[in-house]
Amino acid sequence: MIIVDLSQVEKHYRGVHALQQLDLQIQQGEILGLFGHNGAGKTTTIKLILGLIKPSQGEVRVFDKNPAGSHAYQIRRQLGFLQENVSFYQQMTGLEVLNYFAKLKGCTARQPRDLLAQVGLEQAADRRVKTYSKGMCQRLGLAQALLGAPKLLLLDEPTVGLDPLATRDFYSSIDALKQAGSTIVLCSHLLAGVEKVIDRALILKQGRALAAGSLSELRQQADLPVNIELQGQGLQLPQNLFADFHRTEKGIECQISQQQKMHLLPQLLSLPGLENIEIHMPSLDDVYAHFNQPSSGTV
Numbered sequence: 001m002i003i004v005d006l007s008q009v010e011k012h013y014r015g016v017h018a019l020q021q022l023d024l025q026i027q028q029g030e031i032l033g034l035f036g037h038n039g040a041g042k043t044t045t046i047k048l049i050l051g052l053i054k055p056s057q058g059e060v061r062v063f064d065k066n067p068a069g070s071h072a073y074q075i076r077r078q079l080g081f082l083q084e085n086v087s088f089y090q091q092m093t094g095l096e097v098l099n100y101f102a103k104l105k106g107c108t109a110r111q112p113r114d115l116l117a118q119v120g121l122e123q124a125a126d127r128r129v130k131t132y133s134k135g136m137c138q139r140l141g142l143a144q145a146l147l148g149a150p151k152l153l154l155l156d157e158p159t160v161g162l163d164p165l166a167t168r169d170f171y172s173s174i175d176a177l178k179q180a181g182s183t184i185v186l187c188s189h190l191l192a193g194v195e196k197v198i199d200r201a202l203i204l205k206q207g208r209a210l211a212a213g214s215l216s217e218l219r220q221q222a223d224l225p226v227n228i229e230l231q232g233q234g235l236q237l238p239q240n241l242f243a244d245f246h247r248t249e250k251g252i253e254c255q256i257s258q259q260q261k262m263h264l265l266p267q268l269l270s271l272p273g274l275e276n277i278e279i280h281m282p283s284l285d286d287v288y289a290h291f292n293q294p295s296s297g298t299v
């Protein structure tokens with residue numbers, strides 16, 4: 001089932017082409033990573049999905065309805081949103097903030113306390129928000145976004161300000177929501193963290209889609225080499241096995257194409273003296289850098 005459907009969407013702000021000819025479909029239960037440099041059009045895409053702004057051209061459908069049309073209220077009750085640089089009423093306690101948003105959203109009274117526990121703020125529930133650290137405010141923002149078990153969750157830089165443990169907990173919560181059937185859009189500049197969580201990525205540049213697909217599809221499209229580290233003393237490679245290799249203290253490092261990997265692995269594993277082999281596939285960071293090279297076109 002398609003939850004979000006953007007078709008040939010354009011958004012112009014007085015001379016700024018924030019989005020151009022954008023097509024995007026997000027299936028139910030999918031986690032989409034939305035990436036791009038500053039000003040690439042990520043927040044504009046999120047605002048269109050939320051129905052906060054309307055496209056200049058093209059069509060936006062969320063749950064098969066126009067999110068900025070007469071069904072907006074009905075759609076928004078099924079949405080959760082965490083904006084970048086979240087801020088709350090400073091004089092209220094964390095629990096009061098969540099109760100307030102829960103009432104606006106028509107959620108059950110029990111949920112705010114459960115959510116505060118889920119994001120690790122149980123002990124701080126009755127403290128005023130003005131005493132919260134940046135990371136605690138971010139956790140409160142997450143709890144707010146999770147109110148009402150949203151079917152579609154939009155998260156703009158959700159892990160900014162979170163420590164490594166809280167970031168890990170956050171991604172576990174995201175995975176649990178996905179398992180429960182939620183659809184999630186994640187914008188982040190911290191690519192290493194989101195790499196394991198997302199099903200698919202859309203990379204934007206100056207309002208246009210540069211590349212889209214799963215990490216494995218993007219690796220194929222980018223055709224970046226795989227780095228292989230062969231560890232062992234006195235390793236000898238058969239002649240002409242690799243054009244591109246160099247010796248290191250631990251053994252040999254080489255680069256092979258993704259297509260060669262499965263074909264060459266048996267030969268590498270049978271090398272005399274091989275003690276260990278480490279295979280480094282191109283990361284999301286590598287793929288992102290590749291598509292953002294000046295020569296890369298758009299999809």
Ligand SMILES: Nc1ncnc2c1ncn2[C@@H]1O[C@H](COP(=O)(O)OP(=O)(O)OP(=O)(O)O)[C@@H](O)[C@H]1O
Nearest residue numbers: 013016017018036037038039040041042043044045
């Ligand atoms: N209300 C507005 N009026 C004029 N221009 C705008 C407005 N909102 C966004 N823009 C412009 O549209 C483009 C896309 O902005 P957007 O906020 O979507 O980028 P972003 O990818 O979210 O960037 P960042 O990573 O910095 O948050 C930018 O050039 C921005 O200056």
